[in-house]
Amino acid sequence: MRNFSKSKLLALRQCPKRLWLEIHRPELREDSAATEASFQIGHQVGDIARRIYDPKNLGALIDVQSDGFKKAFERSTQLLKHPNPIFEAGFCAAGALAFADVMLPETIDGQQVWRMVEVKSSTSVKDYHRDDVAVQAFVAQSAGVMLHSIALAHIDSSWTYSGNEDYSGLLKENDLTAEAFSRTEEVKAWIQKAQLTSASIAPPAIDTGAHCDTPYACGFYDHCSQDEPKAQYPVLWLPYFGAKAQELASQGVIELADVPDDLLNPRQLRVKAHTLANTVFFDAEGAAADLAMHGLPAYFLDFETIQFAVPIWAGTRPYQQNSFQFSLHTLSESGQLDHQGFLDLSGADPAEPFAYALIASCGTSGPVYVYNAAFEASRIHELATRYPSLRDALLAINARMVDLLPIARKRYYHPSQQGSWSIKKVLPAVVPELRYDALDGVQDGGMAMDAYLEAIHPKTLPERKTQIEQQLLAYCWLDTYAMVRLWQVFAGRTDLKL
Numbered sequence: 474m475r476n477f478s479k480s481k482l483l484a485l486r487q488c489p490k491r492l493w494l495e496i497h498r499p500e501l502r503e504d505s506a507a508t509e510a511s512f513q514i515g516h517q518v519g520d521i522a523r524r525i526y527d528p529k530n531l532g533a534l535i536d537v538q539s540d541g542f543k544k545a546f547e548r549s550t551q552l553l554k555h556p557n558p559i560f561e562a563g564f565c566a567a568g569a570l571a572f573a574d575v576m577l578p579e580t581i582d583g584q585q586v587w588r589m590v591e592v593k594s595s596t597s598v599k600d601y602h603r604d605d606v607a608v609q610a611f612v613a614q615s616a617g618v619m620l621h622s623i624a625l626a627h628i629d630s631s632w633t634y635s636g637n638e639d640y641s642g643l644l645k646e647n648d649l650t651a652e653a654f655s656r657t658e659e660v661k662a663w664i665q666k667a668q669l670t671s672a673s674i675a676p677p678a679i680d681t682g683a684h685c686d687t688p689y690a691c692g693f694y695d696h697c698s699q700d701e702p703k704a705q706y707p708v709l710w711l712p713y714f715g716a717k718a719q720e721l722a723s724q725g726v727i728e729l730a731d732v733p734d735d736l737l738n739p740r741q742l743r744v745k746a747h748t749l750a751n752t753v754f755f756d757a758e759g760a761a762a763d764l765a766m767h768g769l770p771a772y773f774l775d776f777e778t779i780q781f782a783v784p785i786w787a788g789t790r791p792y793q794q795n796s797f798q799f800s801l802h803t804l805s806e807s808g809q810l811d812h813q814g815f816l817d818l819s820g821a822d823p824a825e826p827f828a829y830a831l832i833a834s835c836g837t838s839g840p841v842y843v844y845n846a847a848f849e850a851s852r853i854h855e856l857a858t859r860y861p862s863l864r865d866a867l868l869a870i871n872a873r874m875v876d877l878l879p880i881a882r883k884r885y886y887h888p889s890q891q892g893s894w895s896i897k898k899v900l901p902a903v904v905p906e907l908r909y910d911a912l913d914g915v916q917d918g919g920m921a922m923d924a925y926l927e928a929i930h931p932k933t934l935p936e937r938k939t940q941i942e943q944q945l946l947a948y949c950w951l952d953t954y955a956m957v958r959l960w961q962v963f964a965g966r967t968d969l970k971l
Contacts, residue, residue, distance in 0.1 A: 477667045479571045479608045482660075485667050486604055487691070488684050492667060493676040494693045502692035506919070511594070514782045518594040518628065519574060521640050521783050523560050526575050526590065532558030537572065545572075553618065556585055566615035568664040573609060579621060586621035589613065590646065594782050596630040596792065598647050601688040610653035611660040622650040628782060628791045636787030643783065643791065683719045704728045706748050710892035711741045740882065748888045753902075760884040760963035767840040767875055773802040773960070774835070774843050775952035776852055777921045777945065786822035788859060796852050797823045797925055800949035801834050802957050808969045810957065812950065818942055820929035828856045832866045839873065842956050844896045846876035877959055884963065900955040903962050907955060914944035921948060 477485075485492040494501060523534065533552050537545040542563070549562040559576040575590035591606055593599075602625055613620045629645040670677065681698045685691045706729035708718045717736060726732065729745055737745060747754050777798035782791055789795060798816040805811070815830040817823035831853075835841060843849045850871045857867040882894050887902035897917060901908045909916045915924050927933055928941040961971055 474568055475668060475671055476565055476568055476570045477664060477671075479569070479605065479612070482569065482608055482663050482667060483601065483604060485663060485670065486601070487687070487689065488679060489666070489670045489677045490679040490697065491691055491693055492670050493673065494696070496671050497676070498696075501696045503695060504692040505690055508690055508692065514594045517783055519560075519592055521643060522575060522590075522592040522626065525640055525644060526577060527558045527560075532560060535559065535561040535563055535572070537561065537563060542570070546570075553587070556580075564612045564616035564618060566612055566617075567661070568668065569608065569612045569615075569660075571609050571612040573613065575626075581621060584619070586619045587613075588621055589623040591623070591625050592644065593625060593627045596628050598625055598627060598649075599688065602627075603649065603652060606649050606653045607656040607660055608663075610650075611657055614654075614657075622648065623653050624648050624650070630791050633790050634784035634787055640783065682723065702727060706730065708732055710748065711737065711744055712892050712894075714741060743886055744892050747886055748892075751888050753888075754886040756884040757963075757965060760880055761965040763880045763884070764875075764960065764964040769804055769806045769808075770836065770839040771804045771960070772835055772839060772841045772873075773804070773953040773956040774841050774849060775800050775949060775956070776849050777918070777925070777949055778852065779922050779925050786824075788824075789822070793855070794848075794852060795822075795824065796827050796856070798921075798945060798949050799827065799831060799834075800946075800953040801831075802953045803834075803836075804957065804969075804971075810971055812953075814946060814949065816942065816945055816949075818925070818928040818938060818945075820931075824856060824859060828860055828863050828867060831856075831870065832863065835870050835873075837869070840875040841870055841873045842875050842877055842960060844876070844881075844952075844956055844959075845878045846874045850874055877956055877963070880963055881959065896952065896955055896959075899959065904955070904958045907951070907958065909948075909951065912944070912948055912951065914941070915948040921945060 481492055481495060484495050523532070526532075535545050535549055535552075540548065542565075545563040546565050549559065549564065552559045552562065553576070556578040558578070560574065561572045562576045563572045564570065573589050574592040577588045577590065579586050579588050589609060591602070591609060593602055595602070606623055606625055610620060610623050624646045626644040626646045628643060632642045634640070634643075681694065681701060685694050685697070691697075704727040708714065708721055708727055708729055710729060711718065711732070721727075721732065730749055732745065734742060734745075743754055776796045778794040778796050780792050780794055781789070784791055784793070786795070798814070800814045801812065803811045803813070813834045815827055815834075817826060853867050853871050857864040860867075878894060881899055885899070885903065887899075889902050890898040897909050915921050924941045924945055928938050928945075957971055960966075961969060
């Protein structure tokens with residue numbers, strides 16, 4: 474009888490075909506960069522959890538990668554005889570195996586029992602976490618562990634890091650003992666189904682669908698979808714149509730042309746009509762009217778930010794968007810275009826110098842154009858909260874903001890946008906000579922975050938750091954220059970040489 478890991482059983486819960494492929498064709502799996510990043514975050518949070526739950530450093534860590542499964546299980550059994558914390562303790566029983574993030578000894582009525590804590594990098598308890606904990610509890614109890622309780626610890630996004638490597642308070646526990654202990658028969662059924670699925674000589678006949686991304690993005694999607702019909706103009710290009718698109722796909726409707734018009738709102742109808750006709754929609758008069766009230770000088774602003782699941786700077790929260798760079802193009806009343814920017818790759822908290830530089834660069838009057846104002850406005854509001862002495866000056870910038878995104882959505886659509894109004898899609902449509910894919914190294918926000926992390930790493934060589942700096946500057950510069958050019962087209966200012 475095969476023993477299934479917890480991850481294999483959770484793969485079954487998502488899709489039996491995924492489980493079959495995990496076992497028989499693992500080489501076909503292609504995890505996305507986002508999936509790989511989530512693995513890294515999980516490891517980081519796990520490291521912090523060990524420090525939180527074992528402040529005296531009395532515990533033991535099981536390393537299955539170096540020890541192998543057999544030795545890991547044997548060592549876990551021995552360690553369970555002693556009253557010290559255990560991390561990654563392994564259990565194998567009843568057709569399944571699992572490794573517990575945290576095992577904490579407790580004494581109840583003179584007997585040593587164990588409290589298990591599963592640690593997640595999310596900020597809340599998800600439904601699939603409950604399946605996870607049910608499997609952990611079942612395998613541990615089946616292996617004879619005196620398991621008294623089980624909890625799930627997730628990141629508390631409201632917690633603020635005080636510095637000095639003090640991460641007490643980062644994790645918030647949720648007791649799931651009663652629920653996990655009550656699901657024994659369910660887990661047994663999953664194991665039985667996994668045995669039958671894995672023993673099949675062919676994968677289950679399951680088409681792609683919403684389950685391919687729920688609760689995880691499946692690394693086998695490209696393989697499973699390769700022989701399915703491909704739409705020339707996919708229904709998924711319709712904005713804010715995801716649930717209906719999945720429903721139509723289940724009925725065999727994948728082409729935009731086949732979507733009934735009565736299911737669509739005006740914007741979706743516009744996308745459908747101009748995509749199928751391969752024509753551009755541009756309400757030039759309306760766009761110019763939207764911008765007519767805003768004169769010169771004008772400022773064009775964009776931020777780059779970084780998130781840390783585990784904060785590294787005092788005064789910041791888990792997953793907070795920390796601004797480390799801005800680009801600002803300024804268009805004077807005479808039509809002269811200038812540029813200023815800020816970029817801090819020192820590794821120190823950039824928030825305060827960022828705020829001062831922003832205030833100094835934005836002047837005191839004139840519209841501040843952004844693309845998706847909610848993002849920059851929220852970052853500025855957070856800075857205003859952190860630095861009360863700068864509050865008025867920072868919020869004055871927010872008061873001057875003008876968002877180009879709603880104007881683009883209402884007044885412009887090119888078929889190449891494929892239903893998206895991100896600036897990465899709109900810019901090459903409106904100004905074909907400008908393209909993000911022509912940039913060296915950093916071409917989008919995700920790449921900017923990765924570049925920043927590499928730049929501040931202590932092992933990054935100076936010459937590489939300089940290269941990253943130039944790439945980040947070029948990328949953020951294009952973000953704001955793109956807004957200048959979009960504004961020029963939307964405002965009808967063909968008199969300006971920009």
